[in-house]
Amino acid sequence: MIKNHKLLIDQHCPMCAAYGSTFTKLNMVDGNTIDPYQIIDEEHTQHIDMHRATNEIALHNTQTKETKYGLDAMFHIVSQGQQWIKDILYFPLFFIPLKYLYKLITYNRKVIVGDTSFHKGERACNPDRNLFYRSLFIGLSAWFTAVVLNSYFGLVGQYFGFESPWYVEYFICFGQIAWQGIMIQFIAPKNGWDYLGNMSAVSALGGILLLPVLLLTSFVTLSGYALLGIFGLVVGVMLMEHVRRCKSMQLGWWPTISWVLYRNLVLVLFTLMILL
Structure with a gap:
């Protein structure tokens, strides 16, 4: 189980909420890991590229201050430190199609779910228009x-x-x-x-x-x-x-x-x- 991390998700995106909940239920991350992008504390945001995090989920290590984005963040959670799993996931035959699929979904996630919601007092988590x-x-x-x-x-x-x-x-x-x-x-x-x-x-x-x-x-x-x-x-x-x-x-x-x-x-x- 991954601890001492913050996984930023778009709280208005059902897909983001679903995989965040799945990671928690499968005990891949602890209960304090999932945090909405819109309201995460500024003590963490200063170490995260917040613009990049609108396009790719960000996994921030609260101890080392290192942040992984997109598939790197996903694979870090899924592999749970097992190098052989990382080797498979990063094998070009799998990684390249997954990279394009991930970008296709993340840049279009708002139109896929039909969401334009925004609440006063929170950060907007809208992907770039690619x-x-x-x-x-x-x-x-x-x-x-x-x-x-x-x-x-x-x-x-x-x-x-x-x-x-x-x-x-x-x-x-x-x-x-x-x-x-x-x-x-x-x-x-x-x-x-x-x-x-x-x-x-x-x-x-x-x-x-x-x-x-x-x-x-x-x-x-x-x-x-x-x-x-x-x-x-x-x-x-x-x-x-x-x-x-x-x-x-x-x-x-x-x-x-x-x-x-x-x-x-x-x-x-x-x-x-x-x-x-």
């Missing part, structure tokens, strides 16, 4: 959603006796980014990247919610009407989450109106394509 990792997140979310929708509507098509080209869902998902990207430039250009990140998180949420249904269809046959009904419920959840995030960002109703308009246009075009 356009490379934000663009990567937006692109991967669109790709993931398209893959799920391609499989899902493949089942719907089989039931009703029609087949759409494989690229339709990809065109829809990436087209939505372009559509909403143009729209947000007229409404709130300064919030463009944050909005597109949140919108992409909503799309990915829809894909995640449909995955159990796809798994279920491997064991149970669902009618096309049932699949469409479930899809409608998922879209409803996505709509409510989209509204919540827009409200949190103080963007008003126009992004949601545009979001709904795009989906209705897609539905009309898709219907015409089937009929023709």
Whole structure:
């Protein structure tokens, strides 16, 4: 168990809170190790790069005053001083993909959870806006959603006796980014990247919610009407989450109106394509 350390986490980030709690429950760190970035005592902050700590978790040794960041902090906790575990974790085949995955998550953690909360009297723990990792997140979310929708509507098509080209869902998902990207430039250009990140998180949420249904269809046959009904419920959840995030960002109703308009246009075009 690691003692005499302070692990700084974003207290408004559910993912940060989850792994902090996990480390404590698994007895990897003692009960005094986890400290919110927002309210940690200044006696510790003077030995920590507080800006870097907004992008990478910081593990501060209160005795030696040394601070580790990001994966180095994670690996120090997980290895518990065992060199052979460190050798495995730092092996390039594992370390390089984990490094990019960590950065993808940490630079996008606010848009992933849809959090813009800030309380007076505490430090703001907002990661830098890294356009490379934000663009990567937006692109991967669109790709993931398209893959799920391609499989899902493949089942719907089989039931009703029609087949759409494989690229339709990809065109829809990436087209939505372009559509909403143009729209947000007229409404709130300064919030463009944050909005597109949140919108992409909503799309990915829809894909995640449909995955159990796809798994279920491997064991149970669902009618096309049932699949469409479930899809409608998922879209409803996505709509409510989209509204919540827009409200949190103080963007008003126009992004949601545009979001709904795009989906209705897609539905009309898709219907015409089937009929023709």
